[in-house]
Amino acid sequence: MAKPKIATASLAGCFGCHMSILDIDERILKLIELVDFDKSPIDDLKKFTGRCLVGLIEGGCANEENVHNLKYFRENCDILISLGDCAISGGLPAMRNSMPLKECLDEAYLNGPTVYNPSGKIPSDKEIPLCLDRVYPCHEIVKMDYYLPGCPPSADTIWEALVALLNNKPLDLPYELIKYD
């Protein structure tokens, strides 16, 4: 039987959650015995090569490309997991949610004290994805199946979750792994 496939994405995140995936150290060798990696920044595959069992999503949705990507994952993965606080609640990027987008853009491109922008315009190149009015957690855009909290979730948490899922076992995380205060 072919190995199940895993895909990962980093949306509006800092790549910290992906670092945490890599942080499983030598267990990554075990992991590739269990699964194949499909579309992911780790192998730089841009398109899905086939249906995946699990998609791990880091980061929430801050712009249209994030939305597009997340939907692409939903269409191609059986199970989607919000990995980390940004995916679950918007996280740090969502700090901009308390002010209108226009104010953020003006501060970043026009009025900020260190801004040098002779054009006096907010960049609008078609290559640059448009921002959403606010940063959305993933589950407000598509259905998410599981949530792994943490900033980032520890490597052990990710490892335990994946092994449980692949073996069809209930996830029983020790308290220390999900205690944050």
Add this chain to the structure above:
Amino acid sequence: MSDSLQQKIQEICQSSNNDRVRMMDIVQGVQKELGCVSSEAMSIIAKATKSHHVEVESVVSFYSFLSKEQKGKTVIRLCNDTVDRMKGCEKVAEALSSELGIGFSETTADGKITLEYTPCIGMCDQAPAALINDVVAPSLTVEKVKEIVQNLKKDADPSKLSLGIGDGNNVDSLVRSAVKNNILKTGDVIFTDNESGKGLENALALKPEEVVEAVKVSKLRGRGGAGFPTGLKWQFTRSAEGKEKFVICNADEGEPGTFKDRVLLTEKFDLLFEGMTIAGYAIGAATGILYLRGEYVYLKKFLEAKLQERRDQGLLGDSIKGKDGFNFDIRIQSGSGAYICGEESALISSCEGLRGDPKTRPPFPAQKGYLASPTSVNNVETLCSATRILEKGSDWFLSIGSRESSGTKVLSISGYCKNPGIYEVPFGTKVFDLLKEVGAEDAKAVLVAGPSGQFIAPNEFSRVICFSDLGTGGAIIVFGPKCDLLKAVHEYMEFFVEESCGYCTPCRVGNVLLKKKLEEIMEGNGQPADLDYLQSLGESVKKSSRCGLGQTSPNPILTTLKNFKPLYEALVKVSEDGMQPTFDIRAALGDAEQAAERKSVLYTD
């Protein structure tokens, strides 16, 4: 600010002895005089009472009848409670709005009239109703409000409006209100003839401990909602350590759909004041406070006159009824429009001149209440019942009602029914029998105990009003076959969101999330999993909230999920493609498209 205004404010402070504990009286006085408590006024008050500007502001900003911004000379507050909406408040609202040429929360250009909505004002049996300053305008119609507005434009004094004639003591010259009592069923305890003064006389012949014992034996339990045994509460307060002790009567009556305390205040004030005096004797208190909700302030003069009569008769004051060493008097503290102040510890905060924030418990009020002294907070009806127990004996009281729930309950019944009003029934009465009596046998749902209680369906109408089955502070709201129940649930969630004091996160945030999810479902964007979400979030809010408000606020949702699940199920559907129907990419991109002056290439229309 002119010198004379400054002086006026200082005089108001002076009349409360510049006492910061009496902050409510002070800011209410200033609001009345100036139409607002401006920042400048706050500074003057802070200086006079040796408090701080921020402390005064925290009080003013908390209560809905107080404001920092100038309001019109006349403020019309239309009640938009669910029952009022059933009875056509929306049409009345439209008429008010068009007649005045302003929307709600607005003031006419000449600064004369402000129009606002307010939650339940205790007039559900005469809905739709409004408060015009302190004056109650019940049973409104489109024609009536047109006339009211025209007259107010001529003369701003609402007490000169002809709004109809009330009954009972509502016609007293100190009340002069159009409010009706609608006492449709009398019982053996409250609405019956009694020998005035006998209860107190019997009590004074006993030792205070024996009075407490008599109330304990009678099995009297609190009528305000929580149902705590009254005798036990008095015993705790009596035995708690403290130089001074206090009796507070809770007449905040804020639970939507409740109006029985209003009727008790006008018609049974003697039972109430006698009960407070008995409580004072039993627990060893010299001071009683009647906390009167801001909406009932039109009764204040009348009640004060009645208190004076009692003083003149030696029933209040020093050595009451010649009993050496028993001194007791009562003052009235009025509220300013905040549902949470019905919660006993928030009520105490309010009496202390603070924001109506609930206090952390323990310590309970019986140990540390008003000004950190042992305090017994009791509902109006509880105190009236206590008087009767001392008058007629515990055994007599035990013989009425059911085994574990002795006595009667005064119910306020309104909504979809032919005869809304006050019904005094013995505990143990079936919902079904109540419905027959009020003329609502085809009811689709009954909300027992108001929104913090429970919605029950016809298959449960054989349940009974008593502490072990359907406990209630007195609100019974009936919903007819054509009623949109979820709309009502949504209105109640709006009420809780508005009235949460904001102190703790589960209540402040949780109720907003519950309301939002309910809206998604009602708009047809819900999925079956959302019902589980409502259930588990509702349970979390109940479990983790700090006071009774948050511990009950999810009830409209949770009890309809339990008893009327098909209503929800008919609205939700599985999203086949895994996308969330509530997310609208076009709307989410609008701001960015405007800023970048281009359309999205990824998501075209």
